[in-house]
Amino acid sequence: MSTYALDAVFAPRSVAVVGASPRARSLGRLVLQQVREGGFAGPVGLVNPFHREIEGMAAAPSIDALGFKPDLVVIATPPGEVAAVVAAAAACGTRAAIVLTRGMGSGPGSYNAALESVARPLGLRIVGPNCLGVVAPHAGLFASFAAHRPLAGDLALLSQSGAVAAGVLEWAHPRGIGFSAVASLGDAIDVDFADLLDYFAVDRHTRAILLYLEEVRDARKFLTAARAAARGKPVVVVRPGRHVPAPAHAQTHTARLATPDAAYEAAFRRAGLLRVHALDELFAAVETLSHLGDVPGKRLAVLTNGAGAGMLALDRLVDLGGRPATLSPDTTQQLDRAYARGWSRENPVDMLGDADGERYAAGMDALLSDPGNDAVLVMHAPTVLSDPAEAADAVVRTLAARPRGLVRKPTLAVWMGGDPASMAKLGEAGIPSYASEAEAVRGFMYLVRHREAQQALMETPPSLPEDFVVDRVAADAVVGAALAAGEEWLAPDAVAGLLEAYGIPFARALPAADADAAARIAAPMLAAGGTVAVKVLSPDIAHKSDVDGVRLNLATDAAVREAAADVMRRAALRRPAARIDGVLVQPMALRPKAREVLAGIADDPVFGPVVVFGRGGTAVEVIDDKTLALPPLDLRLAHEMIGRTRVSRILKAYRDVPAADERALALVLVKLAQLAADIPAVREVDINPLLVDADGVLVLDARVAVSVSRQLHRGRGHPRFAVFPYPKELERTLTLGDGREAFVRPVRPEDDAMFRRFFDKVSAEDLRLRFFRAVRDFSHDFIARLVQLDYARSMALVAIDVDSGEMLGAVRLLADANYDRGEYGIMVRSDLKGAGLGWRLMEEMVEVARWMGLKLIEGQVLRDNSTMLRMCRQLGFKVVPDPDDATVMLVTLPVPAGARVHPA
DSSP states (O other): OTTTTTHHHHSOSOEEEEOOOSSTTOHHHHHHHHHHHTTOOSOEEEEOTTOSEETTEEOBSSGGGSSSOOSEEEEOSOGGGHHHHHHHHHHTTOOEEEEOOOOOOOSTTSHHHHHHHHHHHHTOEEEOSSOOEEEEGGGTEEEEOOSSOOEEEEEEEEESOHHHHHHHHHHHGGGTOEEEEEEEOTTOSSOOHHHHHHHHHSOTTOSEEEEEOSOOSOHHHHHHHHHHHHHHSOEEEEOSOTTOOOOTTOOSHHHHHSOHHHHHHHHHHHHTOEEESSHHHHHHHHHHHHHOOOOSSSEEEEEESOHHHHHHHHHHHHHTTOEEOOOOHHHHHHHHHHOTTOOOSSSSEEOOTTOOHHHHHHHHHHHHHOTTOSEEEEEEOOBTTBOHHHHHHHHHHHHHTSOTTSOOOOEEEEETTOOHHHHHHHHHTTOOEESSHHHHHHHHHHHHHHHHHHHHHHOOOOOOOTTOOOOHHHHHHHHHHHHHTTOSBOOHHHHHHHHHHTTOOBOOOEEESSHHHHHHHHHHHHHTTOOEEEEEEOTTOSOGGGGTOEEEEEOSHHHHHHHHHHHHHHHHHHOTTSOOOEEEEEEOOOOTTOEEEEEEEEEETTTEEEEEEEEOSTTHHHHOOEEEEOSSOOHHHHHHHHHTSSGGGGGSOBTTBOOOOHHHHHHHHHHHHHHHHHOTTEEEEEEEEEEEETTEEEEOOEEEEEOOOOOOSSSSSOSSOSSOOOOGGGOEEEEOTTSOEEEEEEOOGGGHHHHHHHHTTSOHHHHHHHHSSOOOOOOHHHHHHHHOOOSSSEEEEEEEETTTOOEEEEEEEEEOTTSSEEEEEEEEOGGGTTSSHHHHHHHHHHHHHHHHTOSEEEEEEETTOHHHHHHHHHTTOEEEEETTEEEEEEEEEEOOOSSOOOOO
């Protein structure tokens, strides 16, 4: 239900507490005290049928006897009474409930199941049960049993754990950190992280969102909401369990590398969230992001009066992936003039231990003007020759004197010794200060990582390359035959056929039932001057090296016979229960400059298929050099995957080894993602080793697991993709009233430039009618929000002239989290009015709503937009005035079943 009725949770008009008792430490009594003393301005009621008053407050025997209809009820009754209380509250018009009660159980027959069965049909929102409650300082609401009431601020804290939320509040209280809201989700039978992200993404009191998250239940819903929230404000997440291993039943290298936390890390990255690893980092990240603007890159310059401290800062910078800035010649000359007594003449800029305010000002002025750095870290080491307050004052004055037209370069500070007056002066000027150089550099890297996350959200990925060719029919046939035969793992020849259908080069291996057959198969390869490898063939042995089942570089008939017999004998001894079907004979690949990497697909129980890349070989789990990404992928995302690994360094040229073909490697990752999209029955792919060198890639060994696909995510589309693939089935060609043909398809990220050209042909008045305001600036971010879709809840169709390729118009539909309702918007080029395009796009939009499974389409139309209102009425929309805005009309249409919609 997304944000429906969440205003009743965080800004209720009235509140009732159900379950308070006279017992001194009863949960209900404590919460009643908190609500009454928290400054809530609306009516507060108390419901208890067994007591006439508690804490001097009269108690009503039931909710309907309060004398008012509570917007929000806070429930602290025994588990067996909760469902009945919620039903009574809903009957009185209550819109939301916070259930603090523990021990509600789970599954059919539980108290939670009873609560869900009552609340959902009545449309009453539930926070909890088993939660700490909700705090909304701007509304004066303190419906929680946390120990301290936080200050009003601009951070929204959303926690799966009540204990963690309480601990954060305790930590923040003495530090004066304020919150726009604090919510503990508990069992989260209704309101979840996605709902709250949707709500706080547009909350005017919230500048940044903090998440303590342990698990996600609806991955597609979460990613949609997280991506939308992260586009508008920082979302910082901390999650425990980073070292939980992959499930014990994982058989392949790929599955073992795809640990649960690695999948969460990939999801956070795809959604643009900034992940940290501890609660103190959570606030440190937000404090840095709140004080400083965007940082364009990762080059840091350091100004200091102590060389050692500055060098430590740059060491830590490199550790975390940043880059020490290089001083420009102009900056060096400027500092030579300013520091006649000498200086380090490199970064870090060491002004010597007796640096006064004048030298700090000169250094700041030079570094702030230098285009060779992206931010400045200014440091002060306490000495009797340098006054910390004077240095701080010089830094502040220099920043204040910068010309107003210049973008303020991020500046961070470390005043060793923590001089209170200096730090206060820096803080008042908006300069974050840190206790050590390590913390300051970490703060700078938060800026870098947040910027990278925002760029990943907004960048326009390239189209698939022209050499991306697959034979899906052949691939379907391979997998279909295996499923029909009841196979879980594809046979080696089937694996080769599947990968070759996706254009992934494979060194085919031929099966041999015994040593004699192996020698016969190897004979022509040996006669041609090559050598062969012999590998044990068994569907029950995941890793051949575990049973010493591989022999390499065999050059003679006798060597092949001996190796085949030996690997079969050893496999039978070490795995007596395994089926030994013989051996595989494979020509040796002579690629001496090749690097061994791993690529594959793993099946995560939360996020579905994930693409895995990393260092290859037999010790991949020990080396643990890997990265994961959620499909679908494009070449940009694939190159980013490669770049996040250590093995990427040896893909570059070094000594007499030429650079590997990274594009060919990235294309393999894109093809694996496409394989997962095309054939949901492919559960796992393990390619190890994958050779890559200057001549391209070659698979030496691979395993593929298949199974009947199961539905993992709600809504339409791929049953197991957390990120919705491009819905090609919505493409079609329309003939308009003027005879021209328009190709209609879902909007794609690469449509950025096309949308810009389109807006040049839309009048200012039509823009006002569409966006409810004058629009003059079509920034990159503005356009990116129109073309970057998740295809799950947000869908847009663009109409393109078949002959000219020009954009003619577009319609979009945004569904709520439960796929019940969708809000639409439409725009047609101003010079095409009367051609019937708007009508046809509205019809297509209704078809999309049916395809998505929505029940109702709704929209807002300006009262003076007579053309749109007339079309809505003709299409069967109900049109009524907006009770909250006299300039707006509300339009709604139940999504028709069956055939296409026709004019009324």
